[in-house]
Structures are given as C-alpha cells and as structure tokens.
Amino acid sequence: MSLTSASTAMTVTTPVHSLLVPFPAVCFTLALLTDIAFWQTGHIMWQNFSAWLLFAGIAFGVISGLVGIVEFLLRSDRRARGSVWLHVVGYVLVLGLAFVNNLVHAGDGWTAVVPYGLILSAATVLLTILVALLGRAVLHRTQTRSERS
Amino acid sequence: MNSSAFGAKAIVGTGILLASLAGCDGTDFDVSQQIGPDPVLPEPTSELMPDMKVAEVAGWKDDQTPAVPDSLVITAYAKDLVNPRTVHTLPNGDVLVVQSREPSGKPIERPKDMIRGWIMSMAHGDGGGAEKESNLVTLLRDTNRDGKVDERHDLLTGLHSPFGVAWRDGTLYVAAADAVLAYSYQLGQAEITAEPQVLTPLPGGPINHHWTKDLALSPDGRYLYASVGSNSNVAERGLEAEKGRAAIWQIDRQTGAARVFASGLRNPNGLAFHPETGVLWTVVNERDELGPNLVPDFMTSVQEGAFYGWPWSYYGAHVDERVYPPRPDLVEKAVAPDYALSSHVAALGLIFSNGSALPEPFANGAFIGEHGSWNRNTFNGYKVVYVPFENGRPAGKAQDVVTGFLEGDQARGRPVGVAIDGTGALLIADDAGNTVWRVAGADGRVTPNPVGTDGQIGAAVTSEAAPPTGPEGAASGGSAPPAASATPPEPPQTEVAPAVLPRTADEGASPRQP
Numbered sequence: 001m002s003l004t005s006a007s008t009a010m011t012v013t014t015p016v017h018s019l020l021v022p023f024p025a026v027c028f029t030l031a032l033l034t035d036i037a038f039w040q041t042g043h044i045m046w047q048n049f050s051a052w053l054l055f056a057g058i059a060f061g062v063i064s065g066l067v068g069i070v071e072f073l074l075r076s077d078r079r080a081r082g083s084v085w086l087h088v089v090g091y092v093l094v095l096g097l098a099f100v101n102n103l104v105h106a107g108d109g110w111t112a113v114v115p116y117g118l119i120l121s122a123a124t125v126l127l128t129i130l131v132a133l134l135g136r137a138v139l140h141r142t143q144t145r146s147e148r149s
Numbered sequence: 150m151n152s153s154a155f156g157a158k159a160i161v162g163t164g165i166l167l168a169s170l171a172g173c174d175g176t177d178f179d180v181s182q183q184i185g186p187d188p189v190l191p192e193p194t195s196e197l198m199p200d201m202k203v204a205e206v207a208g209w210k211d212d213q214t215p216a217v218p219d220s221l222v223i224t225a226y227a228k229d230l231v232n233p234r235t236v237h238t239l240p241n242g243d244v245l246v247v248q249s250r251e252p253s254g255k256p257i258e259r260p261k262d263m264i265r266g267w268i269m270s271m272a273h274g275d276g277g278g279a280e281k282e283s284n285l286v287t288l289l290r291d292t293n294r295d296g297k298v299d300e301r302h303d304l305l306t307g308l309h310s311p312f313g314v315a316w317r318d319g320t321l322y323v324a325a326a327d328a329v330l331a332y333s334y335q336l337g338q339a340e341i342t343a344e345p346q347v348l349t350p351l352p353g354g355p356i357n358h359h360w361t362k363d364l365a366l367s368p369d370g371r372y373l374y375a376s377v378g379s380n381s382n383v384a385e386r387g388l389e390a391e392k393g394r395a396a397i398w399q400i401d402r403q404t405g406a407a408r409v410f411a412s413g414l415r416n417p418n419g420l421a422f423h424p425e426t427g428v429l430w431t432v433v434n435e436r437d438e439l440g441p442n443l444v445p446d447f448m449t450s451v452q453e454g455a456f457y458g459w460p461w462s463y464y465g466a467h468v469d470e471r472v473y474p475p476r477p478d479l480v481e482k483a484v485a486p487d488y489a490l491s492s493h494v495a496a497l498g499l500i501f502s503n504g505s506a507l508p509e510p511f512a513n514g515a516f517i518g519e520h521g522s523w524n525r526n527t528f529n530g531y532k533v534v535y536v537p538f539e540n541g542r543p544a545g546k547a548q549d550v551v552t553g554f555l556e557g558d559q560a561r562g563r564p565v566g567v568a569i570d571g572t573g574a575l576l577i578a579d580d581a582g583n584t585v586w587r588v589a590g591a592d593g594r595v596t597p598n599p600v601g602t603d604g605q606i607g608a609a610v611t612s613e614a615a616p617p618t619g620p621e622g623a624a625s626g627g628s629a630p631p632a633a634s635a636t637p638p639e640p641p642q643t644e645v646a647p648a649v650l651p652r653t654a655d656e657g658a659s660p661r662q663p
Contacts, residue, residue, distance in 0.1 A: 042473050042474060044385070044386065044387040048258055048259055051259045051260055051261070052259070052260060055260035100197070102260075103197045103198060104197065106259070106260070106261040107195065107438065107471070108381070108382050108383050108385035108438060108471055109383050109384065109385045109469075109471030109472055109473065110470065110471055110472065110473035111195060111470055111471045112385075112471070114473075
C-alpha cells in the first residue's frame with residue numbers, strides 16, 4: 001500500500017531530484033523576505049543576502065533539474081506524462097524568472113531591488129506556489145484515474 | 150492542455166519582460182556630442198545585462214607603435230616594464246615610472262563580484278604565465294637629452310600598489326594604495342636605501358575599489374594634493390565604505406595634516422596644476438551601468454570646498470536614482486564639471502603641454518590618457534587626446550593625438566598616465582603594453598632646460614641641500630598625531646562618508662518612507 005503510493009509520487013518527481021528541489025524554492029522564498037527587509041531598511045546587508053540567495057537558488061535549481069532529467073530518462077516507468085510536463089514547464093519558468101531576478105539584483109544600489117527586484121522575487125514565489133498546487137491537483141487526478149483502471 | 154497554455158503565456162511574458170528590461174543600445178549615438186563643456190546627456194537606461202566589452206590584451210610586437218599625426222614622431226622610451234601607470238619627470242629631467250598592480254584581498258561581497266573579477270582580469274592581461282614583479286618605481290635617465298634612455302634603475306620595489314609621485318626639498322613622496330610615503334631622496338641619486346616615513350595615511354583596503362592615489366605638488370610647494378577614488382560604482386557598498394573617499398585631499402607637506410579639498414569626485418586621477426593660472430585640474434571617471442552613453446568622464450578645475458555630486462548626482466543636478474536615501478540638499482550643492490570627455494573612456498592621466506617642445510598645435514593645452522571602456526558595446530577611449538586651452542580654460546574640441554592602441558577587438562596597449570619629459574616631449578605610460586611611449590615633435594626641437602612635472606625648473610632646485618623636512622620631524626614624535634596648524638572641523642571631513650561636510654542636526658533624520 002505505502003509502496004504503491006510512493007511509486008505513484010515518483011511519477012511526478014524522482015528521488016534525488018525531489019531531495020534537491022526544495023533548495024531553490026526555499027532560497028527564492030527567503031530572497032523575497034530579504035528583499036522586503038532591504039526595501040524597509042535600506043540596509044545593504046539585506047540586498048547582499050538576496051543576491052546570494054538568488055544565486056544559490058539558481059545553482060541548486062540547475063543541479064536539481066539536471067539530476068531530474070537523468071533520473072527521468074533512466075526510469076522505465078514513464079506514466080503520467082501530463083503531470084511531468086507540468087512540473088518541467090513550471091520548473092523552467094520559475095528558474096527563468098529567478099535568473100532574470102538575479103540579473104536585476106546584480107545592479108547597483110536601491111534600484112537593484114526596488115521596485116523590479118522585489119516584484120520579481122514575489123512573482124517567483126507566487127509562481128512556485130502555483131506550480132506546486134497545480135502539480136498536486138494533476139497528481140491527484142492521475143492517481144484517481146490509475147486507481148480506477 | 151491547460152498547464153501548457155499557461156506555460157506558453159508565461160514564457161511569452163518572460164520574453165517581453167526580458168526585452169523591455171534589456172533596453173536598447175544607442176549605437177547611433179554620436180559620442181562627440183559628449184565632448185566639451187556642455188555634453189548631451191541621454192536618459193539613463195537600466196540594463197538587465199550591462200554591456201561589457203573588454204579588449205583582450207595582445208601586446209606590442211617589436212616594430213609596432215601607436216599612431217601619431219605627421220607633425221609628431223613616436224618611439225618606445227622604455228620597454229619591458231611591468232604595468233607602468235604613472236610617468237613623472239623630476240626637475241633634473243630624470244623620469245620616474247610607477248608600475249603597479251591592483252591590491253589583492255578585495256572581499257567578494259556579491260555573486261557579481263566573482264563574475265566581474267573574472268572578466269576584468271582578461272582586460273588587464275593577467276592571463277596565464279608567471280607574473281613578473283610589479284609595484285615598483287623605476288628611474289629612467291636620458292643623460293645627453295637625445296630622447297633615449299641611457300640609464301635605468303629600479304629605485305623602489307615591493308611597494309603597496311603605488312600610483313602618484315612628487316618631489317620637493319630632498320624628499321620623494323610616493324602615494325601607495327593606503328598612504329603617502331616620504332623618502333629622503335636627492336636629485337641624481339640612483340638608489341634609495343632609507344626607510345620611508347608615513348606622511349599621511351589615506352583610505353585603503355580591504356575593499357579599496359578605486360585604489361589609484363595620484364599626487365600633485367602645489368606651485369608654492371607647501372601642499373600635496375592626493376586623489377582618493379570611491380570604494381564603489383555608486384555607493385552600493387554603503388556610505389560607511391566611502392569615508393574620506395571620492396575626494397581630493399590637501400596635505401600639509403610639513404606636518405602631514407590633511408583635509409578634504411574637494412569631494413563628490415568618483416575616481417579622480419591625473420592631478421595637475423595649470424602652469425599659467427596655478428589652478429588644480431583633474432580627470433575623473435564617472436559612474437557605470439546607466440547605459441553606453443552615461444555618464445561622461447570629465448576633466449575639471451577643482452574648486453576648493455566644492456562638491457561634485459557623487460554618488461547622488463552627476464553633472465550638477467542629474468540625480469542618480471540608485472542611491473538611497475536621496476539627498477536633495479547635496480544634489481542642490483553639486484557643481485557641474487568643466488569639460489566632458491565622453492562616456493566610459495576611463496581618463497586616468499592629465500598633463501598640460503605649456504612649456505613643452507611640442508609643435509604649435511599642441512603648445513597650449515592638456516593631454517589626457519584614456520585607458521578605455523568596458524561598459525559599452527563599442528570601444529571608447531584607448532587613446533591619448535589633446536584639449537586646447539586659452540587663458541587657462543578649455544577652448545575647443547578634444548582631438549585624438551595618440552591612437553592605434555586597439556587592433557580589432559584586441560588591445561595592444563592601454564594608455565594611463567602622461568607627462569612631459571626632460572626634453573619637452575610627451576611621455577605615455579601604457580600599462581597593458583608594458584611600455585612608456587615618447588611622442589616628440591617631428592622637427593626634433595627640445596626645451597632648453599628640463600622642467601619637472603610639478604613645474605619646478607631644474608636649475609632652481611639643484612642647489613637644494615634642504616634640512617630634513619616634515620616627515621622626519623613628524624616621525625620623531627612617535628605615534629603622536631601630527632600637529633596641524635589649523636584646527637580640523639569636528640568630525641574631520643576625512644572621516645565623513647563620503648567626504649562632504651558633516652550634516653547639520655536637522656538633516657540627521659533620513660526620509661524613511663519607501
């Protein structure tokens with residue numbers, strides 16, 4: 001029973017990939033918080049935190065993505081394509097947004113965060129949540145369908 | 150599918166965002182509009198990916214030289230130097246070549262610093278191979294005044310990234326990256342064995358972003374003027390890092406006491422007194438990442454006590470939105486510079502040609518060494534230009550004098566400091582090409598007497614058997630602070646970031662509403 005549900009979950013993610021995938025999500029979320037802190041205080045430290053968090057998020061995001069591709073290709077069971085594609089597209093979009101945000105944060109001074117950096121940080125977090133929720137919904141549907149058959 | 154439709158939309162959205170943030174490159178912009186007293190300043194653009202184009206250093210082949218107009222000839226004065234940045238002529242005609250590398254140990258504060266550092270190392274030719282020892286001062290002596298170096302001595306070695314030098318009364322002053330040092334040195338000496346005294350500490354590391362400290366001696370010989378560049382592009386390391394920086398300091402030669410003479414100058418170099426008016430001039434590198442045609446570097450006379458805008462504004466009241474919190478009170482005070490040299494040329498050297506042996510069209514004006522751009526898609530600078538003067542003020546367009554430092558996308562060399570040698574010819578320190586170039590009139594004329602870079606005429610000073618001056622005296626007092634003749638303001642301007650006058654109480658509360 002528990003084995004079945006675990007293997008179903010793997011149709012969406014993959015073991016090492018699923019271990020790494022929280023890194024970018026956490027980094028980008030914290031970057032939003034440090035951006036807000038910079039916006040409110042003007043203290044350079046927070047801006048530097050944001051820049052490193054976004055950088056770490058991208059770095060782990062890319063590593064995790066590559067691992068995910070390898071794991072997906074190695075796997076014999078490739079059911080539930082729909083939910084995999086949702087995950088892939090969502091993942092690429094989040095990373096793309098975060099990459100742009102990295103570039104914005106690489107600017108100098110106040111305008112590297114306010115307003116565009118802050119907006120992009122918020123958008124990245126929102127998109128991450130959205131993709132996670134959609135993924136959950138699709139997974140649920142797939143699961144129900146596969147249980148019926 | 151729903152999800153892919155959503156995805157496609159988002160991709161397009163990101164694409165539009167990218168395109169709009171990237172901004173367009175004004176390749177059709179006429180850069181000559183930014184040369185002169187009243188430059189055209191386009192609207193700033195925020196570039197998502199700042200334009201970066203650095204010329205890889207190729208070096209000079211044996212027979213290659215930069216190009217000069219027909220009325221001039223150019224020869225290699227000294228080769229096989231190690232990053233020569235400043236050339237300085239002593240009153241007896243000996244030439245000092247200051248060679249230096251950027252100090253190490255600059256902390257990496259942001260991911261950008263790593264990536265930027267890697268790209269920049271390309272531009273300075275730090276590629277493979279064992280590096281030769283730099284950070285030295287070499288003396289070049291042309292004993293028979295034929296424009297060729299007859300003797301060469303390494304005068305000082307193992308310095309801490311030196312840049313400016315000055316000499317007066319048996320003392321050689323060297324501006325290292327963190328202090329003005331004073332060496333006992335009589336003209337004609339070919340070596341220095343005495344230990345230096347610290348005349349005045351200057352803002353140094355560990356960041357020391359703009360580390361080149363230039364020096365000039367006031368015409369009356371009483372003061373040294375030292376340039377102290379900013380610690381950042383536009384105060385992005387915080388104002389605390391800018392204490393005493395982006396300024397020109399005035400240093401009492403006898404006591405070492407220092408004060409800020411002028412401030413708000415992002416990266417001033419090439420300090421020189423105009424020989425006719427006795428006014429201090431400098432060239433300044435302005436800020437980056439506002440677009441390919443902002444902000445023009447400039448040459449300006451330096452008014453005592455004046456604030457020139459950095460970091461809050463440029464060219465008077467053009468506010469830089471990147472600096473927070475804004476300081477409209479200081480923007481209001483900001484003085485506009487005298488003469489724009491166009492954007493990102495990286496002007497680092499300045500010398501007046503008055504009294505040189507150069508032909509008539511170059512007899513009354515300023516030569517400026519332009520190290521060359523990185524923050525543009527098309528190169529700018531990488532040459533020595535001449536700005537004609539009248540009555541001690543710029544009068545006319547800058548014209549290219551020494552060119553050919555670029556070959557396609559590679560740099561054979563990059564000009565930095567300039568000077569007039571002991572025969573009245575122009576010298577150019579080429580830090581990437583490891584050469585000092587000599588540009589003389591094609592007519593072969595030389596001046597009757599050597600004239601020092603600080604305006605001293607050889608004959609007038611050689612009789613000097615001066616008693617030990619300031620530095621020695623100050624040193625005997627141990628660690629006691631130098632006895633300043635004037636009471637410094639409280640707190641000293643040199644301790645205020647950046648070096649503007651202290652705030653009044655009502656300015657203290659910064660506007661905090663985002």
